[in-house]
Amino acid sequence: MIDVKTKEFWQATLALGASALMTFANLYFPQPLLPLFSKEFEVTETTASFLISVPLFVLGISFFIYTALSDAFGRRNIIFIAMGLGTVGTLIISAAPGFEIMLTGRMFQAAGLAGIPVAGMAYISEEYTARAMTVAVGVYISCNSLGGMSGRVFSGVLTDIWNWRGAFLVMAGLSLALFLMVYFLLPASKEFQARPFKLKTILQDNKDHLANPLLRNAYIIGGLHFLLFMGIFTFITYYLSTDPFHVSTAVLGLLYLTYSAGTISSTLAGKAGQQWKQTICMFAGMGCMAVSLVLTFIPSFPYIIAALFLLCFGFFFTHSNSSSWVTRFATHAKASASGLYLTAYYIGGSLGSLYYGVLWSSFGWQGVIYGSFFILSITTVVTVKMKKLEDQEAYTGQA
Structure with missing residues (x-):
């Protein structure tokens, strides 16, 4: 099992932290831009806020599905697939011609991203020793918070510098970079045992x-x-x-x-x-x-x-x-x-x-x-x- 103060520990923990950062940076990326979307797409404040609330709902109900899928097909596989789907969702949003397509892209994105926290926490509980698990969970939760904060900050700043479509394209590029980091760093599961649904x-x-x-x-x-x-x-x-x-x-x-x-x-x-x-x-x-x-x-x-x-x-x-x-x-x-x-x-x-x-x-x-x-x-x-x-x-x- 993965123990503290080992190369494998830092590789796995960095990879899982990167996946968490990618998840919550994408999930909350549009929040500072809601007033802008209200004006551009001519929708009410409540309607624009659906870009945050609807994906959160999709995320919540998707946990049940991913719990079963990760039990059957493995933690790493679900993390890779979920990160890929989330990145594709960000690209869809960047090219959205109207509010409806943007909201659809956000729902697709959230449905993909939901697999990352489910499979990530399961990976930690199975692959880490007890003392290593405490440290890894602390880092993972910190990356959740860092991702949510950095995504919101970057979206506001990048939109002011460029425009909101450019901001989403940059986020898609960063998501791809984080996906590659996780793909090459996250060690193969050794303790995972497939369980039927x-x-x-x-x-x-x-x-x-x-x-x-x-x-x-x-x-x-x-x-x-x-x-x-x-x-x-x-x-x-x-x-x-x-x-x-x-x-x-x-x-x-x-x-x-x-x-x-x-x-x-x-x-x-x-x-x-x-x-x-x-x-x-x-x-x-x-x-x-x-x-x-x-x-x-x-x-x-x-x-x-x-x-x-x-x-x-x-x-x-x-x-x-x-x-x-x-x-x-x-x-x-x-x-x-x-x-x-x-x-x-x-x-x-x-x-x-x-x-x-x-x-x-x-x-x-x-x-x-x-x-x-x-x-x-x-x-x-x-x-x-x-x-x-x-x-x-x-x-x-x-x-």
């Missing part, structure tokens, strides 16, 4: 997970918080494109550097979760999110930036604890339990455009923020329930 077992496992209140509440938390997070970051671009800000596309892309706060808080969340109850950590993250929402009412660009940093810190702090909660309390089939969390997470994020689109068109930025507080009120109630369950589990364990 058993739909009945998969459906029963997921039914059990949803029936477990310890897991079901975590799925609600993950989905609703990502709905809020994606909604804020989608419609902040429209808010900052109007009075009194009127910021450029490049600046809208640079906004996503605030994601760096999420990389920091994800690391801190793991350590905090070892010292305090996870629900207490979730409440702390949600408190940061609430403060950040209030700060956006101040019509000052520096305050908006500070708010986004705080929002990222709080969101990822909570998300890290709610996702690890699933692994902690899943009684069996932990892989499918975590997969169901990701499905809830991305489907929740995909609904953000619809929910916030109505609020934005009807009430403007104030409606977006008040709607966010409504979401936080729901997740607060759910977290209170989780705390009671956590206290009961602690009491039972001590008895």
Whole structure:
């Protein structure tokens, strides 16, 4: 198996990190460009935001398919195919003559990219030793965050320098380069054993997970918080494109550097979760999110930036604890339990455009923020329930 401080470890970890970076850079690449697409294709803000929400939905439902495919055909093969499909999708988008073709290309792209995180995490769990796995997962998650941040930043800057079609062509070229890196660096699987696809077992496992209140509440938390997070970051671009800000596309892309706060808080969340109850950590993250929402009412660009940093810190702090909660309390089939969390997470994020689109068109930025507080009120109630369950589990364990 792959162990730390070996050439094979660094080759495999670099390759998997590159695949993660490629995935999330492509997935979130159009987000700073939504106001531009609204004008160019003459569509509403809500319709333009489908370029983010619909691919997230496709990604969420595609996890089930790729879990079975990677079990049957191997992790490396799925990673290679998924990266190839994702790159083709980016090329389709760059040449799209209209909004409908662009949205179709985004759906095709997301359906391809979904195979990378599923097969990548499965590869790590099978091929790495226990101590190497911890390091590899940390690097992999960091590359997820780096990919999402860099994709958004590059799209805004490249579009300002050239145009949006050129920006997508550059992204396609970078995706091809990352594909070649992964192809030549990722070691062949040694521990993989093909498993037949058993739909009945998969459906029963997921039914059990949803029936477990310890897991079901975590799925609600993950989905609703990502709905809020994606909604804020989608419609902040429209808010900052109007009075009194009127910021450029490049600046809208640079906004996503605030994601760096999420990389920091994800690391801190793991350590905090070892010292305090996870629900207490979730409440702390949600408190940061609430403060950040209030700060956006101040019509000052520096305050908006500070708010986004705080929002990222709080969101990822909570998300890290709610996702690890699933692994902690899943009684069996932990892989499918975590997969169901990701499905809830991305489907929740995909609904953000619809929910916030109505609020934005009807009430403007104030409606977006008040709607966010409504979401936080729901997740607060759910977290209170989780705390009671956590206290009961602690009491039972001590008895």
